[in-house]
Amino acid sequence: MVEPTFICDDDYYVPDANQLITEDDTPVDNFASAKQQRLLVSSLYSALKTQIFLAEANVGVYYTDLQPAIVPDVFLSFDVQVPQNWWEKQNRCYMVWRFGKPPEVAIEIVSNKEGDELGKKLRIYEHMRVSYYIVYDPTGQFGQVLRVYELRGMRYSEISETWLEQVGLGVTIWQGEFEGRQDTWLRWCYQDGNILLxxxxxxxxxxxxxxxxxxxxxxxxxxxxxxxxxxxx
Structure with missing residues (x-):
């Protein structure tokens, strides 16, 4: 367990980032997932130029120092930015206590059943209070290509609606070409169904x-x- 650090006189607990693993240099992913992640992240930065947000792929998210970081395939968090001194240990990944809130959206791309996206990961994001958890299963490992969960109270509810009301964005399945590859992709979209370019x-x-x-x-x-x-x- 990390030794607690206290600031001011309020006994406010701040984990010591120097004792946390912010990167382990062991990325293991496949071509399809990597390209899908780039599409989701790059389209946000291209389309939402006037908004303040942070979207990343394969960056660790710590919600407590008592558990290892979870690494979403993609996450989206509004009204936060990466600090200028991002090489400092406490700024290298998404620590909920530093950004003041969890991401609004977490996305997992299923490539096999070992990731336990509908079990352990769902419970972690639920406990973290991520507003929307999206599971994209392009090969049908769990039988359904797209699942969207919305946090209602303390629990996730699977919803049929793919419009994420709290963030003003939706997701949709799209057939087309990205980076020279014709395939089926998960895309962000506006409420009228048009995709973010x-x-x-x-x-x-x-x-x-x-x-x-x-x-x-x-x-x-x-x-x-x-x-x-x-x-x-």
Missing amino acids: TGDERASQAEQRASQAEQRAQLLAEQLRRMGIEPSD
């Missing part, structure tokens, strides 16, 4: 709009010439 998708749409505008201009110029009018006149 990545930076590359935004750039591609801008190029398409520019190309369409140029084509319209060329068509108009041809029509004017047939009428005996030079477009430059």
Whole structure:
């Protein structure tokens, strides 16, 4: 057990970060999960530029110093930012007592049954009071591709709704291409169902709009010439 540290005169317990494992340098994941994690994180930073939030993949979350960190595949926490001095031990991962609250959303991507996403991990996020816990099971290990749990009181309830009211975002299953890979993906979406775009998708749409505008201009110029009018006149 970590020796307690007290600040001020309020006997407020602050765990000593120097005695916690903030990284163990043993990442073990698969290509599909890694790409899915990048998609979920990158689209948030591309689409929510005016909001303050922290979204990461495979970063440890400590809710107590009495238990090892849990490492969500993806988490999302609003109204918090990584401190500037992020190399300091206490700033290297998400310690709930330093950020003042747990993340609003935790996502686990199922690749096998050993992760116990519907058992131990669910109970940990529930105890941590994460508002929404999402289990994405692309290969159907547990029989259902997408499960969404909402914290109601002290317990999680599985809900059929994929709109996360408390965070103003939803999730959806999407068929398409990301980083050159055509597949089925879990995406963030707005309430109208439109997905949050990545930076590359935004750039591609801008190029398409520019190309369409140029084509319209060329068509108009041809029509004017047939009428005996030079477009430059």
